Amino acid sequence: MKKLSVKIWILLLIFITTTIVFLVIFTNFLYEGLYVQHTEMSMKEVAENLQRTYDGGAVTNAFIKQTEDYNRFSDVEVFTVRNPRELSACLPFDIDYDTLIGAEERAELIDGNPITKRGYEKRFDRDVVSVIYPLVDENRLEGIIYVYVPLTKITEMASSDALFLIVIVSLLLICLAYISLKSLQRVLKPLAILNEAALDMAAGKYDTRVKMDSQDEVGELAKSFNQMATSIQQEDDKKRNFLSVVSHELRTPISYIKGYGEAFEQGLVPEEKKAEIYTLIVREANRMQKLTNDLLTVARSETLEEVETNPLVLAETIREVVQLLRPMANEKEITFAISIDEETILCADEQKTKQVLINILENAIRYSPNTSKIAISNKTTKKETTIHIADEGCGIEMEHLTHITERFYRVNKARSRSDGGTGLGLSIAAQLVEVQNGKLAFESEVGKGTTVYITLPIWEDSFA
Amino acid sequence: MRKLSILFILFLLGACVQPSLPSIDPSDDFVASLNTVDGTIDFISTEQEVMESWQLDATYTGFTLVSDDLLLLYGFTLKEAVLIQLSTGKQLATLDVQKGTTFAYAYEENIYIANGKENTVSLFNNKGEPLGQAATGNYPMSMIAHDGNLYVVNFKDEILSIFSLDLTEKNKWDIPNSSHGLLVNGNELWLGGHGAGSSPNRFIKRYNIATGELLGEIEAPMMPINMTKAANGNIYAVSHGSSTVYEISEEGEVLASFKAGANPFSIATFRDNIVLSGYDDYQLYFIQSGKVTNELQVGKGPFQLVVREASK
Numbered sequence: 007m008k009k010l011s012v013k014i015w016i017l018l019l020i021f022i023t024t025t026i027v028f029l030v031i032f033t034n035f036l037y038e039g040l041y042v043q044h045t046e047m048s049m050k051e052v053a054e055n056l057q058r059t060y061d062g063g064a065v066t067n068a069f070i071k072q073t074e075d076y077n078r079f080s081d082v083e084v085f086t087v088r089n090p091r092e093l094s095a096c097l098p099f100d101i102d103y104d105t106l107i108g109a110e111e112r113a114e115l116i117d118g119n120p121i122t123k124r125g126y127e128k129r130f131d132r133d134v135v136s137v138i139y140p141l142v143d144e145n146r147l148e149g150i151i152y153v154y155v156p157l158t159k160i161t162e163m164a165s166s167d168a169l170f171l172i173v174i175v176s177l178l179l180i181c182l183a184y185i186s187l188k189s190l191q192r193v194l195k196p197l198a199i200l201n202e203a204a205l206d207m208a209a210g211k212y213d214t215r216v217k218m219d220s221q222d223e224v225g226e227l228a229k230s231f232n233q234m235a236t237s238i239q240q241e242d243d244k245k246r247n248f249l250s251v252v253s254h255e256l257r258t259p260i261s262y263i264k265g266y267g268e269a270f271e272q273g274l275v276p277e278e279k280k281a282e283i284y285t286l287i288v289r290e291a292n293r294m295q296k297l298t299n300d301l302l303t304v305a306r307s308e309t310l311e312e313v314e315t316n317p318l319v320l321a322e323t324i325r326e327v328v329q330l331l332r333p334m335a336n337e338k339e340i341t342f343a344i345s346i347d348e349e350t351i352l353c354a355d356e357q358k359t360k361q362v363l364i365n366i367l368e369n370a371i372r373y374s375p376n377t378s379k380i381a382i383s384n385k386t387t388k389k390e391t392t393i394h395i396a397d398e399g400c401g402i403e404m405e406h407l408t409h410i411t412e413r414f415y416r417v418n419k420a421r422s423r424s425d426g427g428t429g430l431g432l433s434i435a436a437q438l439v440e441v442q443n444g445k446l447a448f449e450s451e452v453g454k455g456t457t458v459y460i461t462l463p464i465w466e467d468s469f470a
Numbered sequence: 471m472r473k474l475s476i477l478f479i480l481f482l483l484g485a486c487v488q489p490s491l492p493s494i495d496p497s498d499d500f501v502a503s504l505n506t507v508d509g510t511i512d513f514i515s516t517e518q519e520v521m522e523s524w525q526l527d528a529t530y531t532g533f534t535l536v537s538d539d540l541l542l543l544y545g546f547t548l549k550e551a552v553l554i555q556l557s558t559g560k561q562l563a564t565l566d567v568q569k570g571t572t573f574a575y576a577y578e579e580n581i582y583i584a585n586g587k588e589n590t591v592s593l594f595n596n597k598g599e600p601l602g603q604a605a606t607g608n609y610p611m612s613m614i615a616h617d618g619n620l621y622v623v624n625f626k627d628e629i630l631s632i633f634s635l636d637l638t639e640k641n642k643w644d645i646p647n648s649s650h651g652l653l654v655n656g657n658e659l660w661l662g663g664h665g666a667g668s669s670p671n672r673f674i675k676r677y678n679i680a681t682g683e684l685l686g687e688i689e690a691p692m693m694p695i696n697m698t699k700a701a702n703g704n705i706y707a708v709s710h711g712s713s714t715v716y717e718i719s720e721e722g723e724v725l726a727s728f729k730a731g732a733n734p735f736s737i738a739t740f741r742d743n744i745v746l747s748g749y750d751d752y753q754l755y756f757i758q759s760g761k762v763t764n765e766l767q768v769g770k771g772p773f774q775l776v777v778r779e780a781s782k
Binding site: 101103116 | 506565609625626645648664665669693694713732733735749750
């Protein structure tokens, strides 16, 4: 398989060669078609003008002088010939003399026709374009007006100095080939570096980064690559972190259950403690169950792409959720202040919305002091409604606020298990809101409380 | 069957015989024009009309009357010159000349052939039999005989060779290059020419015919190359470079000049007319008393004129 650089290089070479060839042909065409034609036209004009001043009879010295004067100021060569010998008048006699015109040309000229010639002229020892106009008086060729321009043709150069031209063009091609190869290598070198980096990444070295100073597309690609590498590394870190947290979270209840189980097996538990230990075992088993359920939810919502939405009465939904959580709230004597617009209808999935509300409210109850109040209200705009859930808890510091929807993220690391959370609640809530095209936002002040804003689309009645 | 065979044999014989040209009545006077471009000879009567035209089968470049009934045709590229009987139009003999014949001159019973390739003059009798040959200068062409001498102008040389009538070299004179056109005027030999190189000749040179001494020059620009003596004794010269005819007295004084023809090469006296052939305009001009009295269209490229005045 050929390398991309070689392919581009060959393509470039073909382009360059084609361009040179095309230019040579095109220039020649222009020269032939336009320049020579134009020259011929202007020469004819000159000759015609001069011919018009001829009054017949022998060609006079004055006429010759007039032509010479014209020649002095003209950009074409022009002269008048009256020597009969030059005009092939002695043709039937075998005279050792190179005449300016031949027998056929003489006959044409006698008939009054001008002659245009293009080619090598022995007299001038070069290629010329020449125009000959006759000075005829009663069938007598008294003279001719000869106008010519040297034809330094490009093709002539090509034929006479073909070797020179070939050498020059070859050198030019070699130079261009070398320059294009070097520039291509220079341009494509970052791609090679990127390729190496990608291979390193594939091998698991997620800390690989590409150093690139260029600001072009390849530089952009390198930047994107670095961003991607950072993301992958972060994801990898998260995954490792997640796994260690999960194993840690699971290990604790398991070691509880295992320890009490072994104590039972060896008959080390006194009768009066048994009831308490059973309760402990059940509690730890519940915790494990909740944790695995949450993990399952997280896994499912990650792969969820579309949800089925239905009209959902918000006030009703909130009442049901609050009813569900009331025993938990009652333990801490927490009261709810609900102020929900009865007419707000969500465009959402019922189960998922309830799950979101449960997770948020559980958190609120968990971190609220006893006998505090949780206020639930909503504010509807044209297309969506925002549910405000405000507690009077300890509040969250600003630095933690952006991370609280990350899995197993805990504001207070020491409080890991005493509050009974799995560390996945907000993460699940955030995912479920997102799949329903909603937004989840937090506002908090330490010591005063936290407000959660859940924004969800409302059902747009087509008849409204 | 026998009749058929005879007819067939006759047909074969007929095919072998050379086709004869139209005959010319021996009693008719004429001026004939050899037209080299289209290869024809036009015979013009005393009424100044074309009475007969010959289409030639070879590239003849010159002709001359050997006798009143014999016409010699020759060509520069031809190996043979031919003798044609005018009264029958039949070819009587061929002369074995080599390629390069530039001029032929008939004098009394002799035919002199100049060869510009071999640089020789050959002598034939009027039956076409070769009698002798002599070397000349470079490119012999114009010839004239007078008083037992044959004067030969070497066209590409600066020598005029003088031979006896049996081709014994007698003398050499210095003449200009590209000389052409000879005329005997009393004891003078007049010589015209084109001029050498790029400068055209403007003069007719007068030589003492016995000594070769240059007696003088007659200005007749440009390129006087042919002369004829008119009935009144004056000499008419044609200068083809300027298409001018000069009337010159026997003493060498130019009496008149006028333009006539287009590139005329040949001039001849035909009865009381001067006839001029225009090579470029294919016209014959009949001139009387310095004026063109008639023009006659002939074949293309009338190069040479020959006059027969048998009834004279």
